Amino acid sequence: MSIFLTKLLIVVALSLFIVGLAGCSSEGANPTHLPTATPTPTLTIYSGRSEELVSPIIKEFSKLTGIKVAVRWGGSSELAATIMEEGENTPSDIFYSQDPGALGAVSAQLMTLPDATLNKVKPEFRSTNGSWVGVSGRARSVAFSTKRVAESELPDSIWGFTDQKWKGRLAWAPTNGSFQVMVTGMRKLWGDQKTKEWLMGIHANKPTVHKNNSTQIKSIGDGEVDIGFVNHYYLLRFLDESVDGFPVRNYHPKAGDPGSLIMVSGIGILKNSKQSEAAIKFVDFLLSSVGQQYFTSKTFEYPVAENIKISTALVPLSKFQQPNIDLADLADLKGTLKLIQNAGVL
Template identity: 40%
Template sequence: MLFRHRVRVGALVAALVLPLAACGGDQAGADSLVIYSGRNEGLVGGLLDQLEDAVGMPVEVRYGGSAEMAAQLLEEGESTQADVFFSQDAGALGALSQAGRLAALPADVLDLVPEKYRAHDGTWVATSARARVVAYDPAQVAEADLPANADDVLDPKWRGKIGFAPTNASWQSFVTGLRVLRGDDGAREWLTAFAANDPQSYKNNGAVLDAIDSGQISLGLVNHYYWYERVAERGRDAVTTQLHFVSGNDPLALVNVAGAGVLAGNDSSDAAVSAVRFLLSEQAQRYYADTTAEYPVTPGVTSTEHDLPALSDVQSPDIDLSQLASLQETLAMLQEVGLT
């Protein structure tokens, strides 16, 4: 069955844990470029609408969660109609790379971004970046009391006062980063202590910010750009919440990336590479900086709409983003400690 320009992928079970049913039939072919997008349509739909001119052929997009789409691609294998995977996080890209499902990108594409924002084997490249931050209510939290590191949020004084979004990919990537940095035993110890501190769970980062703004909780663990988008929409005076960027090479300061890769054996390799190149163009990088409040990853592009601290000033832990691929193990650990 043919799918239209945007078809949402429904809820898929246990991303990267349980197999997914493969897409059937001749849904698309070499006459169109097919993108599986783990990025939300509301965030990037306007950008992907501009792709047809860049690649010189019709573009068809499927939307879903990054982990869900990666699982779908692994299930479909070489029979997939997808040409490009556009992911919300590096972990899903790493999972496909490890499975041999991504083709190496040409050097002229890889060289558009710093080395730390691309796969070591050249199979994917970052398109934008975002930082983990602590959002807080200044009426409840003095600046001097803000957490200096991940272990500070385990203090009993924050019991029942911290919000997080357990099903959000950014939270799961943070936990994967914690596992990489501290090992599974260290990560499990932290998560167990965090769970014992009665954190409040919300459906997404926006709901965490809502809870802080209304005074329900004091702190929230979110990505930076949700706050900047809110300020742009409502005005700074209408947003109670403030942001705290943790320093000192701590897991709570993890900078993760959205990124893209070309599926191995796809039918439109030249157009697929052109699509990835477009996502790194000044036009696209400006879109991330001004529309989604994310960090551009190509040098020389900054936001004209949001007062973002420089990405170089964010003290992210020294981590190989390719190592964020072990999402299945992260999900199992989160279930084990009761944080799902």
């Protein structure tokens, strides 16, 4: 082969190589020839639970899985209304609610959870149609001042606080979601008329009005009132942070009436979520031993999964009477709000 022909072949080969490189980098190139990174999913959670309580466990999930999480914080009822208004266009992948009522309001927009997820939770702590599961449990209780009230003075039923001897000594938070869930349970157990009479009776005793549970506990500790209607775990957080002791304790009415109602925070996945696989991983994480131990040891709530050791600060559920009520019966928050308004409380 001549030297000229050899040089010509080398030039042609180099030209084809350069053209090939240019083709790979051009916009019109077939991307299947190049390795592509799988985008990291971002979960969008609408959370009716407070940032203070659940942000640490959400961050732990993100840290362990590498899945990014964006959270919209708000009241459970408010977020449920937002989800209904947004409809199929909601950006939310997950609705994490403080109570079953808000989840029930949007159940038509929630997907059916896998059996493997549902079966992690005791039957009494999940929806009957599989659209949501409980995450942690809270008991309603009566918080009382140990300095000014002997436990023996407390009535067996929450109805007893309508007695005039408690006038000026009570605190409540009628706009609080947990209080309204308790009243919803009260309606189921007592009927609307007796529930209205209880609301009017407490209102007649001039209770101080609060926005939440924590301020009621503080008010009792500060000696401003003697009694508050709260969720059990708020007091335990005060006790945990107290150095010299805190003069307030929880009381569970012996009658097993609405004053001892067991409620759960719950979680569901939106049907139109594009991140359902990551969403299921998040729900399963909350129900894992890691997630459940977080709730019992850090927020002093009751686990909903089997075989989880509870905090020594918690009174075992078997130690006090609870009303026999299905979580599905706690969904009519709209009717409850109307009754509270009709009673002149709001």
